[in-house]
Each structure stands twice: as structure tokens, then as C-alpha cells.
Amino acid sequence: MSENSTTEEIIICQDVCKWFGDFQALKDCSLRVMAQEVVVIIGPSGSGKSTFIRCINRLEEHQAGDIIVDGIPLTRDVRNIEQIRSEAGMVFQQFNLFPHLTVMENITLAPIQVRKMKKEEAQETAMGLLNRVGIPEQADKYPGQLSGGQQQRVAIARSLAMSPKIMLFDEPTSALDPEMIKEVLDVMQELAETGMTMLVVTHEMGFAREVADRIVFMDGGEIMEVGTPEHFFTNAQHERTKLFLSQIL
Amino acid sequence: MTTAAGTPSDRSVLPVTERYTVLGWLRRNLFSDLFNSLLTIVAIGFVIFIARLLLRWAFVNAEWGVIPANFNLIMRGQYPSAEAWRLWLIIHLLGAVVGMMWRLISGQFSGAARVLVAIPFVLMLIPFFAMETRLNLLITAAASGVGYLFAGSLYIQRRGRATAYLLLVYLVVMLILLRGAGADEGLMPPVQPILWGGLLLSLLLAFFGITLSFPLGVLLALGRQSKLPAIRVISVVYIEFIRGVPLISLLFMGQVMLQLFLPDGFPLVDRVLRALVAITLFSAAYTAENVRGGLQSISRGQYEAAQALGLSTFQSTIHIILPQALRAVIPVLVGQFISLFKDTTLVALVGIFDLLGIARTIIANPDWLGTQPEVFAFIAVLFWIFSYSMSYASRRIEQRLGVGER
Ligand SMILES: Nc1ncnc2c1ncn2[C@@H]1O[C@H](COP(=O)(O)OP(=O)(O)OP(=O)(O)O)[C@@H](O)[C@H]1O
Ligand SMILES: [Mg+2]
Numbered sequence: 001m002s003e004n005s006t007t008e009e010i011i012i013c014q015d016v017c018k019w020f021g022d023f024q025a026l027k028d029c030s031l032r033v034m035a036q037e038v039v040v041i042i043g044p045s046g047s048g049k050s051t052f053i054r055c056i057n058r059l060e061e062h063q064a065g066d067i068i069v070d071g072i073p074l075t076r077d078v079r080n081i082e083q084i085r086s087e088a089g090m091v092f093q094q095f096n097l098f099p100h101l102t103v104m105e106n107i108t109l110a111p112i113q114v115r116k117m118k119k120e121e122a123q124e125t126a127m128g129l130l131n132r133v134g135i136p137e138q139a140d141k142y143p144g145q146l147s148g149g150q151q152q153r154v155a156i157a158r159s160l161a162m163s164p165k166i167m168l169f170d171e172p173t174s175a176l177d178p179e180m181i182k183e184v185l186d187v188m189q190e191l192a193e194t195g196m197t198m199l200v201v202t203h204e205m206g207f208a209r210e211v212a213d214r215i216v217f218m219d220g221g222e223i224m225e226v227g228t229p230e231h232f233f234t235n236a237q238h239e240r241t242k243l244f245l246s247q248i249l
Numbered sequence: 250m251t252t253a254a255g256t257p258s259d260r261s262v263l264p265v266t267e268r269y270t271v272l273g274w275l276r277r278n279l280f281s282d283l284f285n286s287l288l289t290i291v292a293i294g295f296v297i298f299i300a301r302l303l304l305r306w307a308f309v310n311a312e313w314g315v316i317p318a319n320f321n322l323i324m325r326g327q328y329p330s331a332e333a334w335r336l337w338l339i340i341h342l343l344g345a346v347v348g349m350m351w352r353l354i355s356g357q358f359s360g361a362a363r364v365l366v367a368i369p370f371v372l373m374l375i376p377f378f379a380m381e382t383r384l385n386l387l388i389t390a391a392a393s394g395v396g397y398l399f400a401g402s403l404y405i406q407r408r409g410r411a412t413a414y415l416l417l418v419y420l421v422v423m424l425i426l427l428r429g430a431g432a433d434e435g436l437m438p439p440v441q442p443i444l445w446g447g448l449l450l451s452l453l454l455a456f457f458g459i460t461l462s463f464p465l466g467v468l469l470a471l472g473r474q475s476k477l478p479a480i481r482v483i484s485v486v487y488i489e490f491i492r493g494v495p496l497i498s499l500l501f502m503g504q505v506m507l508q509l510f511l512p513d514g515f516p517l518v519d520r521v522l523r524a525l526v527a528i529t530l531f532s533a534a535y536t537a538e539n540v541r542g543g544l545q546s547i548s549r550g551q552y553e554a555a556q557a558l559g560l561s562t563f564q565s566t567i568h569i570i571l572p573q574a575l576r577a578v579i580p581v582l583v584g585q586f587i588s589l590f591k592d593t594t595l596v597a598l599v600g601i602f603d604l605l606g607i608a609r610t611i612i613a614n615p616d617w618l619g620t621q622p623e624v625f626a627f628i629a630v631l632f633w634i635f636s637y638s639m640s641y642a643s644r645r646i647e648q649r650l651g652v653g654e655r
Contacts, residue, residue, distance in 0.1 A: 059553050086559035096554035100572050109568060110558035155554075162558060 016065035043218035089159025097143035129157040149180030317377040326446015344389040348396025360645035442521040446602035455590040458528040466536025491534035503527030543574030583643035
């Protein structure tokens, strides 16, 4: 996977800065992600990982620097924001499924409302996706009736239903019981193998080692080090990277 | 966890004979120790004392003749007797609509429908009803059956939508029947709202007060959360102003001030309609505050998930936020609507003859001197029946929607 056939840069972040009041959460973060690349972001708590990927689909607004997603510059322009959001799916730590809708309705809502897809067509796509994440039999249940792992797989299917070019994952397995982590990671790995561009914040080092093309280490709002898994696990450069890895491994 | 797990085993410790018997229950709950037993005896004695007083009054001393003698007045005020068939038709149609809804949306509605369909039968038992009234009630019940069968014979795919249209059509038909149309000598001569009265008017004020204030209140609640400062300020000022003013003063303002704001000849000359405007504006502010509570209960993650999927603010409000927010506040809203129903009695103070207004005219009539207790007791029972039905229906709907489950 480390060799990329395409050289298209699908996400470009250049000197991105973000403040919460006086507190600077992102300091000149620059990162370029190729199409079909899987990038894993690691770092200690509060280092700005979530903030960084949430800036990419404008759940947080950055105050300086440039973000360009699939050629669309992220500005205040609402049309650009909506376009980027429909190209970048996001999976949250807390799943954030819509509890008043069935699994099927959760998945078909955005395609019907945003993409103006026909209901039958959307349901067909949804069934395909549920098959892909391995829970076709849960279509008519409500999220509250599913296990955490199943809910997170529904959340992944819900994002995929919009046929995004990019998937953003913010600690997708952190809220799960240990026995459910694997089923979600398997789905993500399968997704990576189909060539999806993925940006994943996670503490799952096994996943990072096996699936990531590159790993980004963040600390104190800065991107400290970027490299292949091999580089990270054998000869990390920064002291803080080494310290972090020694604590987590 | 430990207590929950402990209960079944506690139960199995009890002797078999005491586990499920009435005596066992009594002993455990009412006579578990000396103090508890004393309390039970004193409470029972007190209840018997009050009940005897009440029953003696109701069955021995009370002069109930005042109720049947003024029955039509209490039910419909000055609505002309010659036009009373229109009111019955409205009720029969309602029976038919309930029957159809029972069939169309059986899942959510069957509990409430069962109660509604039972009402005519229960009313038929009231001793002093005229034969004609009972006959009409029978027709209403029959209409429910016909509606049920009719809806069953239709092939309808979108049942929710069909129900919404049905209700809308019913509403229009009801208003036309009520208000009348055409010439004074025609089939349905107009009846001015000021002639509507009694229970009819109380129910109408409550119904339209609720249905008109609800959407307004939801808009105000959303407005209060708006990112646009102008909308937010207008909403907040409106809500806080109305909530700081008693309803009675709004009713008086409605009677004297409304025409200052409206163009000449605007058809709001009727004082009943002016009262309805005041009630609606009043209730909307409270609805807004209650709905705001629901909006605040929705986690940020729901907004973010909707945004991340590319839904617009409008789409996410309609499909994600409002359905959850409203569901969460059904109990509070129903409580608010019940008090609105009771608050409509304040219109009696601005010269409108709702249930309370009618009651006051009856007891002021020299023929019925000294019948206050009977008249007010009867009115109270009427209010209780409708208020309780509302709260019962809302509990059924809550159960169906699974409020609190998730
Ligand atoms: N809405 C906010 N307002 C103020 N400060 C915030 C806000 N969101 C995040 N921060 C701060 O920004 C910094 C980065 O937060 P972020 O959530 O991006 O960290 P993280 O790397 O994702 O941490 P974790 O591993 O705990 O999720 C933290 O110090 C946090 O306190
Ligand atoms: Mg985070």
C-alpha cells in the first residue's frame, strides 16, 4: 500500500491555525493527503487531533491557513462547505446515530434529502452497504437496540451512503467494549483495501501498523512528525514521539 | 444493580401463601408495622368521612334539576336550537374520522381510539339525557364503525399522509358547519361566533388555541436559538414579554387594543375571535419555552452528524432536531395544553359565555337561586373529563413512541 499509483493530492492543509479564545489548538499544521491514501493521526490527549480533522469538514472553523479538499477551497462560502461535506464522510467516537430513526432511515436520510435520490434506490444502496458492514438483518431496528459495535458499523454505512471520496474517523473504536473493536476495525480495513481515502484518529496501534500508509504524530497542536509505520515503529526521530510510543505500546 | 438483583430473591423468601394474595399485599404495604397500621386506619377513616359528606350532598341535598333544565345552554350557549343538527353532524363526522384513523394508523392510535369510541356509549348512560340525545350518540358510535369499515375497504399506501389530509378536510368541514354560509334563510344560515357558548366554546377555544399556538411556539423556540441576532432578539423579547403578563390582561388588551392595530373592516370584530388571538399569542410563548427545553436536550453530536452528512440547517431541523425535541417534551406540552384548556375560563371575565360564563348566568337567574354548588360541580366534572382524557391520551402516545426508552 505504501506505493501510490495516483499522485493527486485530495486534501491539502497549509499552515492551518485554530484558536479557542486565547488558546491555540492548532499551530501551523500542514499535511497533504494523496487520493486512496490511509493516514493515521496519533498523539496524546488534547493534542488537537480531533480539532484538526474537524476543521477539514468545517465542524470547526480554522482562522488562518488554507484547506483545500478535492480542489475545493474551504472558505466561508456555504456552497463550498456543503460540497465538501457531501464529499467527506465522518465517523464519530460516539456514533451519533439518529435515535428516532431506524437503521434504514438513518442510512437513507441524507441520500434522499441531499442527493435527491429516489427512496427505493436509496434503500437498495443502503441494503448493499449493510451487507458490506455485515448487519443486513438489523435494517428495521432502532439504534438503541443495537450493540456499540453494530451502531458504529451503521454509522460507517450511513457515511458511505453519500458515496464520499474521503472518510474522516475520530476515534471510532474508543467508546467500544474490547470485544467489539475488532469488528469495526475489520470494516475499516476492508474499506481501506477498496481504495478509500481515509484520515483516522485512533489509539489502535495494530491498525496503524497494518493499514496506514503514513502516520502523523501530533502534540500540543503541532504536527511533530510524519512518516510510514515502519519509520515510526523502528526509528522515530522526535523525543516526544518516542516517549508517546513507549507509553502506548 | 444489587437492589435490582435482590428483588426476585426477596420475593422467593416470602411464604408462598403471602406472595400474591390480597392479604399478603395488604400486610406488606399497609400494615407492615404499628405506625404504618395506624396511618392506614386514620387515612381510611378520613376518606370515608369526606366521601360520606360528598355522597350525602350529591344524592340527598343537591337539586340537580338545574342541570337538565339548562342543559342546552351549558352545552352550546346561544347557538340556535334550529341549527343544533349542525353540531351533531360535526360530532358524527368526528366519530367517523376517529373510526377511520383507528384503521389507518392503528399502531400509534388504537389505545386512544378505543377510549374515544367508548365515550358515546358511556355518555348514553347519563340518566337525564333526552331520548334524542341518546339517539344522536348512537349515531356517532355507528359513524365510528362505518368509518372503520370504510377505511378498511380503501387501498391506501401512505397512511400517515392520508390521515393528515383527512384531519385537514375535517377541520374545514367543521368550520363551515359551525359558522354557516349563505343567506339567513338558507340551509345553513351563518351563526356569529359570539353566539357560540358553553362547552362548545370552551372546547373550540382550547382546540384552536392549541393548534394555532403550537406552530407559532415552535418557530419562536427555533428563533430563540437562531444565529441571526435580529430573529433571536425578537423571539426573546416576545417570549419574555408575554410570559411576564397575566393572561387576563392580554384578554382585556385583545378586546380593546386589537382593532387599533388592524385595518378598518378587518373581520376580527368578533370578541370571541379577539379572545382566541389573545389565547394563542399567550400560549405560544409557553410552548416556545417548553420546546426550547427539548431543543437543549439534544446533544451536539446530533447537529454535527447531520452537518457532516451535508444536510442543510433547515433539513436537519425538520428531520433530526425537531422530531427528537418534540418527542422529549410531549408530557410537558400536554400539561401546558391542559392548563390552557382550563385557562380559557378567563374569557368569562371579558363577557364571553364559555362554560364558566354560562354557569355564572345560570346562577344569576332568579329561578335558580342557590344552585351554585350543583352548577359548579357539574362544570368541574366536565372539565375533569376532558382534562383527564387529554392526559390519558398523551400517556398512551408516549408509550407508543417509547419516550424515555431511548
Ligand atoms: N470547543 C472548544 N472550546 C475550547 N477549547 C477546546 C474546544 N475543543 C477543544 N478544545 C481544546 O483544544 C485542545 C485540542 O482538543 P482536541 O479535542 O482536538 O484534542 P484531541 O487530540 O482530540 O484529544 P483526545 O485524544 O482527548 O480526543 C484541547 O486542549 C481542548 O481542551
Ligand atoms: Mg479527540
